[in-house]
Amino acid sequence: MQDEMKHLLMRTARGTFSRRGFIARCGALGISAALANTLIAQAVRAEGPKKGGLIRAGIAGGESTNSLDPALAASEVPFVTSETWGEMLVNVTPDGKVDMRLAEEVSSSADASEWTFRIRKGVEFHDGKTVTAEDVVATLKRHTDEKSQSGALGIVQGISEMSYEGDMVKLKLAGPNADLPFLMADYHLVIQPGGGVDNPAAGIGAGPYKLEVFEPGVRIGFTKNPNYFDDSIGHADQVEILVINDNTARTAALQSGQVHMMNRVDPKIAELLKGAPGVQVKSVAGRGHYVFIMHCDKAPFDNNDLRMALKLGIKRQEMVDKILGGLGSIGNDFPINAAYPLFDDTIPPREYDAAQAAEFYKKSGHDGSPILLRVAPGAFPGAVDAANLFAASAQAAGIPLQVKLEPDDGYWSNVWNVEPFCASYWGGRPVQDQMYSTAYLSTADWNDTKFKNATFDDLVLAARGELDEVKRKEEYSKVANILRDEGGLICPMFNDFVHGVRDEIGGWIDDPNQELMNGRGLVKTWLV
Amino acid sequence: MHPILKLVIQRVALGCLLLLAVSAVIFLGVEALPGDTAQAILGQSATPQALENLRQQMGLNEPALVRYFKWLGGVLTGDLGKSLTNGTDIATAIGQRLGNTLFLAVSAAVISVPLALILGLVAARYAGRWPDKLISGITLTTISLPEFVAAYFVIYLLTQVFPVFLPVSMVFPGMSLGAKLHAVALPVIVLVMVVLAHMMRMTRAAILNVMQSAYIETAELKGLTPMQVIWKHAFPNAIAPIVSVVVLNLAYLVVGVVVVEVVFSYNALGQYLVDHVTKRDLPVVQAVGLVFAAVYIGLNIIADVVSIVANPRLRHPK
Numbered sequence: 001m002q003d004e005m006k007h008l009l010m011r012t013a014r015g016t017f018s019r020r021g022f023i024a025r026c027g028a029l030g031i032s033a034a035l036a037n038t039l040i041a042q043a044v045r046a047e048g049p050k051k052g053g054l055i056r057a058g059i060a061g062g063e064s065t066n067s068l069d070p071a072l073a074a075s076e077v078p079f080v081t082s083e084t085w086g087e088m089l090v091n092v093t094p095d096g097k098v099d100m101r102l103a104e105e106v107s108s109s110a111d112a113s114e115w116t117f118r119i120r121k122g123v124e125f126h127d128g129k130t131v132t133a134e135d136v137v138a139t140l141k142r143h144t145d146e147k148s149q150s151g152a153l154g155i156v157q158g159i160s161e162m163s164y165e166g167d168m169v170k171l172k173l174a175g176p177n178a179d180l181p182f183l184m185a186d187y188h189l190v191i192q193p194g195g196g197v198d199n200p201a202a203g204i205g206a207g208p209y210k211l212e213v214f215e216p217g218v219r220i221g222f223t224k225n226p227n228y229f230d231d232s233i234g235h236a237d238q239v240e241i242l243v244i245n246d247n248t249a250r251t252a253a254l255q256s257g258q259v260h261m262m263n264r265v266d267p268k269i270a271e272l273l274k275g276a277p278g279v280q281v282k283s284v285a286g287r288g289h290y291v292f293i294m295h296c297d298k299a300p301f302d303n304n305d306l307r308m309a310l311k312l313g314i315k316r317q318e319m320v321d322k323i324l325g326g327l328g329s330i331g332n333d334f335p336i337n338a339a340y341p342l343f344d345d346t347i348p349p350r351e352y353d354a355a356q357a358a359e360f361y362k363k364s365g366h367d368g369s370p371i372l373l374r375v376a377p378g379a380f381p382g383a384v385d386a387a388n389l390f391a392a393s394a395q396a397a398g399i400p401l402q403v404k405l406e407p408d409d410g411y412w413s414n415v416w417n418v419e420p421f422c423a424s425y426w427g428g429r430p431v432q433d434q435m436y437s438t439a440y441l442s443t444a445d446w447n448d449t450k451f452k453n454a455t456f457d458d459l460v461l462a463a464r465g466e467l468d469e470v471k472r473k474e475e476y477s478k479v480a481n482i483l484r485d486e487g488g489l490i491c492p493m494f495n496d497f498v499h500g501v502r503d504e505i506g507g508w509i510d511d512p513n514q515e516l517m518n519g520r521g522l523v524k525t526w527l528v
Numbered sequence: 529m530h531p532i533l534k535l536v537i538q539r540v541a542l543g544c545l546l547l548l549a550v551s552a553v554i555f556l557g558v559e560a561l562p563g564d565t566a567q568a569i570l571g572q573s574a575t576p577q578a579l580e581n582l583r584q585q586m587g588l589n590e591p592a593l594v595r596y597f598k599w600l601g602g603v604l605t606g607d608l609g610k611s612l613t614n615g616t617d618i619a620t621a622i623g624q625r626l627g628n629t630l631f632l633a634v635s636a637a638v639i640s641v642p643l644a645l646i647l648g649l650v651a652a653r654y655a656g657r658w659p660d661k662l663i664s665g666i667t668l669t670t671i672s673l674p675e676f677v678a679a680y681f682v683i684y685l686l687t688q689v690f691p692v693f694l695p696v697s698m699v700f701p702g703m704s705l706g707a708k709l710h711a712v713a714l715p716v717i718v719l720v721m722v723v724l725a726h727m728m729r730m731t732r733a734a735i736l737n738v739m740q741s742a743y744i745e746t747a748e749l750k751g752l753t754p755m756q757v758i759w760k761h762a763f764p765n766a767i768a769p770i771v772s773v774v775v776l777n778l779a780y781l782v783v784g785v786v787v788v789e790v791v792f793s794y795n796a797l798g799q800y801l802v803d804h805v806t807k808r809d810l811p812v813v814q815a816v817g818l819v820f821a822a823v824y825i826g827l828n829i830i831a832d833v834v835s836i837v838a839n840p841r842l843r844h845p846k
Contacts, residue, residue: 058696063803063806063807064621064795064799064800064803064804065611065613065614065803065804065806065807065809066613066614067613067614067615068614072614148578148581149578149581149582149585150578151578153575153577153578154575201614201615213700215700215795216614216616217795217799217800217803218698218793218795219698219700242696242698242793243793244696244793245790245793246790246791246793248680248683248791249683249695249696249791249792249793252683252684252687252688252695252696253694253695253696255687255688256687256688256691256694256695258694258695258696259696409561409805409806410561412567413564413567445575445576445577446575
């Protein structure tokens with residue numbers, strides 16, 4: 001019960017759950033607001049971290065094809081793995097600030113086009129070598145190299161010149177970017193000795209745990225790094241990741257105590273799991289979102305009236321309730337929500353409006369032939385159901401939307417980014433600029449809506465270099481409005497990260513950045 | 529040359545030819561799959577530049593035929609190559625996974641084969657009466673349950689209601705035999721449930737078939753008890769069909785249990801194969817496919833030879 005109250009209160013505070021609903025729920029449980037507060041205070045009472053023991057996580061999203069090379073990390077398990085053995089220059093705190101890791105100081109030139117990082121002294125890699133500015137530059141170079149397959153290639157491409165002097169790393173950018181430190185927190189950019197050029201998959205970094213066992217797709221075992229520079233994290237003697245992709249098995253493993261924490265609790269069973277003894281459900285409002293994407297350059301989606309008709313023909317709250325089991329919040333056709341800094345919460349949410357949708361549809365002059373929405377079960381959890389709900393509500397508005405089921409296998413190469421209208425998902429990024437630059441700029445590598453708008457581009461670039469927060473927020477508000485009213489993105493919902501955590505785990509923090517406390521669930525928690 | 533030795537040599541040679549054909553078929557099949565290795569590996573977040581780099585590095589721009597013969601040459605010299613996706617040595621990975629596959633298969637077989645035979649004998653002895661109906665009823669029920677349903681059922685029963693076993697069955701090098709057996713208990717139970725009925729029914733049917741023969745009547749008239757008749761006279765003559773079915777089920781236990789592996793997160797060959805098919809990791813798919821084909825062909829050769837050895841008329845051909 002405490003957990004539910006806490007969860008609801010947190011969501012009420014974030015605006016993802018209505019205030020009225022919260023009070024009603026309190027009343028239904030026979031709890032006064034004052035008592036609820038006491039309960040919450042007890043629940044979050046800080047107890048000091050305890051050292052020792054073995055923490056296990058059952059994580060979905062790992063394959064026997066995984067590599068230890070952080071540049072190639074593309075799913076959940078490799079991400080958590082790198083966060084456990086590796087360390088980046090900086091990280092992002094749960095409240096969206098820069099967290100100094102291997103860098104101890106960051107500064108920029110007045111126009112944010114030149115950045116300097118001071119590297120922490122006396123930090124050692126697992127092989128005993130000292131972390132130097134040279135290693136940092138070599139690492140970044142490896143990811144920016146044209147031959148690189150790094151998932152961070154697009155992120156670090158904007159760095160035109162890298163150099164080091166003593167313990168200072170200097171990065172010169174092609175254009176000003178006020179968010180550069182956030183880019184350095186990308187999980188691919190784990191600092192490796194010599195940049196990891198010789199053996200990128202060695203698994204040697206400066207992180208809180210040393211890699212002991214690596215069986216891709218099965219388990220990854222770690223022991224504590226005794227020379228880690230930060231005593232405030234890394235409590236257990238040993239931590240272990242068990243790759244459990246099956247939902248039922250993962251949940252059963254948590255309930256039987258075989259693992260202490262798990263990711264991706266199925267929304268359908270989250271309510272049931274809350275009642276299980278010894279287990280808590282931790283739902284965190286994050287930046288991830290489930291989307292339907294239209295190619296703005298292909299008929300019939302090159303017509304903004306038709307795009308508008310589809311955007312008005314979707315029932316957002318119904319999606320959140322039925323697809324996410326209430327563990328999420330509605331989206332507003334731009335990829336940003338309250339979890340981002342500088343979010344403009346005054347933009348009105350778009351509601352389902354059959355009459356208006358029908359009007360826009362008529363105005364678009366579409367010939368009435370079926371509009372195909374392609375979807376596969378793996379596009380996102382519940383994707384097929386969501387597409388069917390969408391088709392039903394659009395058809396009610398007279399739009400001939402039809403769902404076409406595609407196989408999971410090959411979906412990301414044959415359908416996504418190929419077909420003009422399909423289901424997809426995004427994991428979100430730490431800052432607005434990164435999200436827009438990744439997928440919505442005309443020149444973006446992953447512009448999966450083929451959205452090309454010069455005004456939009458100019459505004460994003462202006463906001464990127466803007467150091468005045470008030471102005472920047474205004475610019476982002478304009479950016480959001482353009483995308484919301486003209487873009488090819490239909491974003492009906494932001495999904496929460498839903499975890500199961502056993503009562504033995506202390507120190508759990510809700511972190512909106514990524515699943516499992518931004519990948520550091522094993523590192524930052526302890527056994528009570 | 530002894531006719532049986534000759535037969536074995538013939539079968540093994542045929543098996544090798546068959547394997548070669550299988551390798552070509554697997555190659556064609558994987559080539560025909562839609563999608564592309566580089567895209568599959570790098571996933572949704574791949575940049576075009578990264579894709580091109582990876583294709584170059586993996587030699588995917590070479591023609592398919594060249595890649596096939598390069599690979600075949602490697603296999604014949606004992607080199608299965610490296611995984612395209614994470615660069616690990618395929619032979620090492622398969623070795624460990626195959627060990628786990630065989631461990632699970634043997635554990636399940638050690639229980640299910642004798643159990644099926646005994647139940648089959650009992651069912652044949654009391655054919656048409658309640659023990660027969662009970663045995664048939666139970667085993668037919670367990671075989672009718674899809675594996676994953678049976679698996680979720682035993683997970684619920686034996687890890688949640690009665691917490692005796694663990695839902696995740698991974699085994700690791702360095703675990704003691706006892707710990708390993710404890711870990712695989714649940715998948716073994718499920719597999720026994722799945723394969724029992726087939727073998728049991730075949731044993732029963734084969735024995736009942738033999739029981740119609742004139743020499744069984746003679747044995748009965750000699751005054752032997754029904755169980756003695758079945759054990760001494762009916763069973764030896766029913767071995768050939770029983771062995772074929774047992775071997776089919778053993779082959780299934782080795783090559784067909786990927787669903788069970790996934791549900792229990794058991795780190796064996798099936799899961800490994802599926803992961804690599806998804807990523808279009810051709811060398812691994814080829815190698816695992818070949819291993820599976822070899823197991824299947826090998827077991828069938830054994831079944832043939834045993835049937836022949838068990839039959840005096842085939843053993844001493846005129």
